[in-house]
Amino acid sequence: MTDETPDATATARPTDPESARRAVAAVWRIESARIVATLTRMVGDFALAEDLAQDALAEALAQWPASGIPSNPGAWLTAVAKRRAIDGWRRRERYDERLAAIAHDLEREQAEATDAAADLPYDPDAIDDDVLRLVFVSCHPVLSREARVALTLRVVGGLTTEEIARAFLTPVATVQQRIVRAKKTLGAAGVPFEVPPRSEFPGRLGTVLGVLYLIFNEGHSASAGEDLMRPELSREALRLARVLATLVPREPEAHGLVALMELTAARFPARLDAKGDPVLLGDQDRRRWDRSAITRGRAALARADAIGRGRGAYALQAAIAEQHDLAASVDDTDWAAIVALYAALGRVAPSPVVELNRAVAISMAEGPAAGLALVDELAADGRLARYHPLPAVRAELLERLGRPDEAREAFAEAARLTANERERAVLLARASRPGAR
Known part of the structure; x- marks a missing residue:
């Protein structure tokens, strides 16, 4: 065991390089948000935090084939990254000050772990405020829309730059440049690692939801290329939306967005024919729709309604999707209800696209x-x-x-x-x- 390997995450047996590479990729996809968020809180610098995390990934690729995959790989990566941070501060003669901060963090984390349940295993699905802070940093208004999307998928979603480039049919170099510029912009603007003040929260949350919706729509209806859909991109957006709804359980539009994504994705299995061509809603085989996704979507919409603050734009769109998903056929659809929902949506979020969809509903009613x-x-x-x-x-x-x-x-x-x-x-x-x- 090297000095870089935490004792708390002892390994099992050696593995081959390809298995180690796959393990690193899987861990990064699942754990990246928590790892980078923890490091950002510790070092106070978003760009440095991701660099440290990347260094830890490289160390994992070097060590895991010989030492085996740790039982708690996320904890292993975080510990290695923290030790690299300590080495950097030592070289810059800031060791004592930062070591005290780390010691305080470790004491707090140990106390929280003891209070919760000392013997419980490391839970990769646990959500904490650091992840929420990271989401808001990645979608900060100082960044362009393209930069927010790239940074969110890279740091919060755990996608590689190659995966992001492939999803949006964009050169890898372009995606890399967007991410680098985004991190420099955040640093130059002095963006704090924090959830925005309550007075700014609704607008900032709207930005985050908008980024996730943009990602989902790009997967639902690709803006370019031969493929009409990129469902893996929509699934990634849905995963992130679920995480966000867990982080802000009292925000109805977070649940509304999850409901909209679930109820829309439920129709994915029937949206393309055997040749990959689009199938109109009226011609789709509704037996192929994902009933479990419909159930999850309706439950998310019910959670949004239960908060009691009225339906926003995402919840209203989810309610429209719900009407389609519950109907046995086009003729059985409650088109009058859909017309009313589009009218409400037009008041909440007016746009000519909403009016076009309302016109379609009116044509059916x-x-x-x-x-x-x-x-x-x-x-x-x-x-x-x-x-x-x-x-x-x-x-x-x-x-x-x-x-x-x-x-x-x-x-x-x-x-x-x-x-x-x-x-x-x-x-x-x-x-x-x-x-x-």
Whole structure:
């Protein structure tokens, strides 16, 4: 055992390098948020904390093939990183001051562990305030939207830069630059490692929820590339949203977002056909929908409602998804309820996209002519001029009204606007044979 290996996490038996590499990757995905958060609190520097964690990962790759995988790998990595921090402070002649701080932290952690249950094993699913602080740092308003997404997936989600780049079809170097710039920006701005003051909390939490929703939507409907969906990205966003809801149990929109993601993801198994082409909601085999996800989503929505502060934008969207998920068919859907929910959503979070979706619901509740009138108003408004679902919806309504030539033109326009290659091919096929679903 080297000086770097904590006695408390003794290992079992040697392992091969590939097994060690897989173990390191798995531990980082699960434990990264807690490790980096703990180190950030200790060293007071977000960028340094991640560097220390990365050094510990490199040490694990070097040691674990010979010494075996520790029984508590997260604790092992944290201990190694802390010792590297001590070595750095010793070299900068700040050893005594920081050692006292570490000693205080260790005493506090030991006291808390004793009070909770001294004999309980290390729990990788335990959530503490440090993780919540890290989430807020990663989604700080001083960062660009792209930087928030990259940093959240990297540090909170535990994804590698290669995985993030692959998920968003972005060069690895671009992702690396975003992360490096983000950490420099946080350092230059002196962003504290803390949950924001209560007066700032709602707005800052909204930023965090928005980042997770953006990640989920990119997996649900890819903005570029051949694949229409990247479900692994949506699953990662859902995992992080669940963690966040656990951290802020009295915030209804955190539960609302989890509900929205669960109820939307429930339809993933039926959203693509055998060739990977999209299947419209009305044509999906509802027997393939994930009923356990629907149950979890409804439970999350109930938790949001139970807090008693009214439904926000995410909870309202979840309620709309719930109506779809509970219906046995398109005809059995309570379209009047969905129209009312979209009207409420339009008051809480007004946008032309919400109005477009409301128009679709109205077309189902009152007939395609009523929906088309609203869609034409939105088209004349111009705010959705580059939004390809607008002409796609218009084409659907024109088909239902028996106007195939106009439908053909609308499908072609939608194909021209979309950036997704597979979706473009499907829309062009629809343009060549209007009336087919």
